[in-house]
Every structure is written in structure tokens, then in C-alpha cells.
Amino acid sequence: MKKALLICLTTFVLSFHAGAQVFNHLSLGVGMGVDGIGMEVALPIGSFVDVRAGYSINPGLIGVRLLEVPVPEHPGYTAGGNVNVPLTLRLGNNSGRLLFNFYPIPKADFHITAGVFLGSPRFLRGTLNNMPEDYNTVGLDVDGYLVKAHSGTMEAALCASGIGSEIFAVKPYVGLGYGRAVKEDKRISWSVDLGVQYQGKASLRANGEGLTGRIKQVPISASELEALGKMEQYLAYTSFWPTLQFHLYVRLF
Secondary structure, eight states: OHHHHHHHHHHHHHHHHTTOOBSOOOEEEEEEETTEEEEEEEEEBSSSEEEEEEEEEOOOOSOEEEEEEEEEEETTEEEEEEEEEEEEEEEOOOEEEEEEEEOSSTTOOEEEEEEEEEEOSEEEEEEEOSOOTHHHHTOEEETTEEEOOBTTBEEEEEEOOBTSOSSSEEEEEEEEEEEOSOOTTOSEEEEEEEEEEEOOSOEEEEEEEOTTSOEEEEEEOTTTOTTHHHHHTTGGGGSEEEEEEEEEEEEOO
16 A cells, blocks of 8 residues: 555656646546446646546346355254255446556556555355245344345355445555556547456455344354355455456547
């Protein structure tokens, strides 16, 4: 995070030292990538920097069926034996972003990007299908909240907050790219970017229902669902989330 802030500060200093005009153009962009589809606005800050602000949504229309997960046939009663149910994963990260493109070579399109992604901690959605009937009524007991299936489908999400909180994620980002968000000599421009978001430790969360009917998002661990023990071994690899984006921009003025 300190390195990202240092890059941003350096770009500001270089930009103003160059004596170039600030915010003298505005571009509107549409794009797609790992973070979904979205829109951006971009403005130049001098000769060496563009600032980008936008928002993306990822409806997760395409799911990938990975494997079959063993779950107890009766919740909370492991002696009753297990049944295998299919697990399907979908991208599901909706987020805003504030990014700075730094162009170290004048008039060139190569850039270094630093900034943050902001918003929902969720980055993957998962569904367990064909759950045993007991999960529709009894469910998993997680700290006094029951996580139930609906019509045989139990939904959960992989969540990570970066340096934010459980309800609002702040994920520092650094990356490399090619192209310009704002081109003074062209009305239309494009940019492709590849980088990583720092997410920190991820956890599996689902909506649980309390005794009073209150709905709360609760973390599910291997103590509630033994099959998650193997999955938790791989969650450390999601601390740095790869992000690929492509944007097409139109300079409004």
C-alpha cells in the first residue's frame, strides 16, 4: 500500500512540474474484464498522469462446475453418512475504482497504474445444488444462525475486504497497461490493463437466519461443513486477485 501511495504522489509532482494543463479534457469509457462490465470517466492531470474513476458489475451469468462436495446427509449429524453435491462457481465482484495511470515516457502509451478498488467484499459466488431435503428446513447452525438451502440450492460467496471492513472492501491495486484513456489528438482511444488487487484473507460467507428472523451474513468454516477443510487450504492463493481489463474511450472535450 505504501508503494502505491508513493507512486501516486510521484506522478502528481512530475505532472505539475511539467507545467501542463490540468483537467483540460474529459473521456467517457466503457469496458469489460475480470471485474465485469462497467463505465469510467478519465481526466488528465498534466502530461504524465490520467485519473480514472468508474464502476463495474459482474452478474456471473456463466458458471463453472468444479467438483462434487461431500456433505452430511443430515445437518449436524456426521454419523448419518455423506452425499456428494455439485459445486458451481461464478464471478460476482461488483466494485467501484479510483486509479491513476502514470506514463513514464512522453507521448507513449505504456503506463503504470496504481489505485484502489472499492465496494462489495464478494468476489466469487458459489452454489451447492441438489442438497439433501433437511437443509431446506434445518440448515447449518453457524453461531446461532441457520444457513439453509432453498429448493435444494445453498448459496454462499467468497469474500475478502483488503484493507477495509467486512461490509466495505478497500483493495489496493497495481498493474501495467498499454493505451491511453485520454488522447489529445484523437477522439477515440483504448486501453488494456493487467494487474493485481490485494484482497487479504478470504472467507466463505452465507446468509443465516436468526431465531428472531434476522438475516445476517455469517462465515462458514470447516467446523460447520467438513468439506470446506480442503478448500481453506487454497484460500491463501486468492490474497492477490488478478485483474484484466479492456476499455474503449470517447473524448468528450
